[in-house]
Amino acid sequence: MSDLWESNAVESGAAFQEEVSRIVESAETLIRDSLGATDVVLIPRGSSKHGDVHLLRQSAFSELEETATRFLDDYLIHRATGASVPIAKTMPHSVDQRQGRDQVICRILLDDDYGVCGSLAVRLPAGDAATGPSSARLDAISAMVSTMLKSVTTSFELEIELIAAQRRSARLEIQTRTDPLTGAQTLGAFEREVRKRLHDSAEACALILFEVENLRSINDLFGYQFGNTYLGLVAGALSAALPDTAIVGRLGGDQFGALVELPEHYNSYLGDVLSRCRDSILRSTATLGRPNLGRTSGGAAVYPNDAANYDTLFELAEGALFVSKRSARGLPTVFAPGIDPRPNPREITRSFKAALAANQIRPYFQPVYNLLTGECAGFEVLARWEDPERGVLMPDDFIPILNDPENAERLTQKLTGTALKALADLGPHRARNLTIAINVTSFDLMNREFAFELQSHLSEVEWLSWSQIIIEVTEKIMLGAAEGQVFRTLEELRRRGARVALDDFGTGYGGLRHLSGWPVDILKIDRHFIGRMLDSDIDRAIVESILHLSEHSDLTVIAEGIETPAQLRALQSMNCAKGQGHLFAAALPASGLADSLESIDFDALNSRDSW
Structure with a gap:
């Protein structure tokens, strides 16, 4: 997306340069033809907001161009310091090593708001430079050129500002859609995209929920910075294990979700996906060098087999997640009718306060x-x-x-x-x-x-x-x-x-x-230790050690x-x-x-x- 905005800005800048070149060329031709000028140079200046526009001219930098540029620079310097400076100046120009035969009129081009649009240098025969008609025509043409340059510059500024606004808007949209910690989609963005995918396609999909176990304890034990790094690795491992077409989101502090497209015969495929995710998280978090990391519970429900809408599908996946969390090994669970009669967490939360009262x-x-x-x-x-x-x-x-x-x-x-x-x-x-x-x-x-x-x-x-x-x-x-x-x-x-x-x-x-x-x-x-101590020497030794500790x-x-x-x-x-x-x-x-x-x-x- 960044490359697109850069490309648009470059294209706008090129179009602006082309339009300025056209105005300069037309103005120089008009002055040359209407005043009989020997030579004409127009040096345009970009707005102060975007800096000077350096127009690339086809011919080599001539003496007249140097004169016009120097006059423009002097004017800007004196104006910046508050000094009084004329907007026009007439000076002699040598022709064939003879002084006084021609004269150069330098003029600053100002718009209606006295903004500087550029400078104009016109070389006229000595006898024509001071005549009233020539001077009047030059004033009129200068005013017209200033207006045209102001118009194209303003248009360019607005276009650049529009591109910048679009870029800011796109950046904000990305920020609202993306969790800054993990790079996964936010809950709102995930829900919107999943709803759209389910609405637009009748193909089978699995909604999978993962919950990172003991995140609060890990934060307390190793610190929140470590916990943030841990979550980032979990999110990256999930994305790496899932197909490129999957939608991955962070749904809460320790919970992630994914929508995965399924093939026609998906039972073994879905089991493989859940296993890959679990193994990927364990491998990735092992690099942190801390014990008991990478443990997750997972639950999944299938669209449209289990539910035909997002809300019901999410509740069924939550129910499967709940069963996974209750299991001793925390194995991922795929929803099946009658899998667990207990209500899902959303129902429990909604009715808790009333039940307490x-x-x-x-x-x-x-x-x-x-x-x-x-x-x-x-x-x-x-x-x-x-x-x-x-x-x-x-x-x-x-x-x-x-x-x-x-x-x-x-x-x-x-x-x-x-x-x-x-x-x-x-x-x-x-x-x-x-x-x-x-x-x-x-x-x-x-x-x-x-x-x-x-x-x-x-x-x-x-x-x-x-x-x-x-x-x-x-x-x-x-x-x-x-x-x-x-x-x-x-x-x-x-x-x-x-x-x-x-x-x-x-x-x-x-x-x-x-x-x-x-x-x-x-x-x-x-x-756990009491239940196993009769069959496990280690568990019995643990119980005996605790009791021995209490005796002393x-x-x-x-x-x-x-x-x-x-x-x-x-x-x-x-x-x-x-x-x-x-x-x-x-x-x-x-x-x-x-x-x-x-x-x-x-x-x-x-x-x-x-x-």
Whole structure:
């Protein structure tokens, strides 16, 4: 596009030069014929806005041209300094080495606004130069030539300005259509082009959505400049892996989209495209030399087989992406009828606030038991959405909502307030020593008022204390700088008496570094290690190492995801203090809290071979 504008400007300049040359030639001929001039030279001058126009003359630079040019330069210099200078001058000119036979009249060509259009040098016989008719005719011709030069110069200026405006407009259009960070199309441009492609063609196309995993954590761990470089590599890898006809766009912070044309028999072809994209991203991001990069989830839906319009196609692709994100390996998923009954993220987001106001999103409580005595030590609060049409939705079903700070904080406050009231309903005699673990997000901890808001909830029940509160955070939340707002909020909560639990320990980025530098009281061993420790020596060694670490520190350990009596026995043999899991109880509504306070009979559990 830049070459096109340059070409247009060059063509306009050439046309301008040609038109000026025509005016000069015509004026010189007219003066020569009407005044009987021996020689005529007209030196045009471009406007001050675009600089002087240097007209290429066919003949060699003559003495008369030097005279006209020098007169023009002198006039411009004196005018610029404010000195008074005449616009015409008559001087003798030698002919055959004799002085005084001819005379040269030099005249500055001015337009109606006293703009300088050029200079004119006319050589006349001495006797004709001073006559009234010759002088009058020269004045008239000069005025006419000035008008013509002004007209063509103004036209050229307007044309150049139009070209410049078109160039600026094209540049702005490109900027609005292109994401400056990745070079992919923006969401709006992507949507417009995809809609147009679907409208204009009945050929099969696949709408593919990709989401970069853990982008926020990567930004926190390595910095936003690194994150921007990472996203640029992901976008480049996608474009390189897709056909040249594909439309590629960046749809959000960590999400990309592509529309790919499909052949007649496209099933294996689409699978190959998804695999190529995934492999290309992994290879490209490996050059950054950092761990756990290049992981993406992908979902696709096919036009017109799955949907005949963009909106429905996008929702189906989002649903497939959602399934991909839930899978253990994050493999790309192609939409198929009945692939997943869960609503897509757009539907969830639209109905979230109404559901929260209607108390459809409620706290459920998973008991945590002392693995030595069997007594209930407390509860972890988990969110459940009791939707009248879709049934009970798990947190993973509405995780996209938590990407919005307002929604995340509103959910935390709602669950916290309701959970503390449910605990209070048990009464001080049964609940005074029970703990309540609250899962919080980074948005909650970035809120400077979070500790005061939690204090407000506690103040509603006289006998509830800060020592009963456990704040559960993931390693991802702790990726920011120590002494930052998240750190300060956790320190404030601990100062008031709450304890901090590091959830899913061993699965994040920071590892043991957080234990020495951050306020942590409790380690929760991720269910992944508990589920595999009986079959994997490495996973068992990890569990044993965490428990050994706790014995030589003030850290408490809670094992998550205990599913079988064999897992329970193994943890008891390792002196694990506390645990939770479906072996004891699934997450319960508030109505089941009282029953969960009964102690667990471990002997009875261990004797049940059906487990």
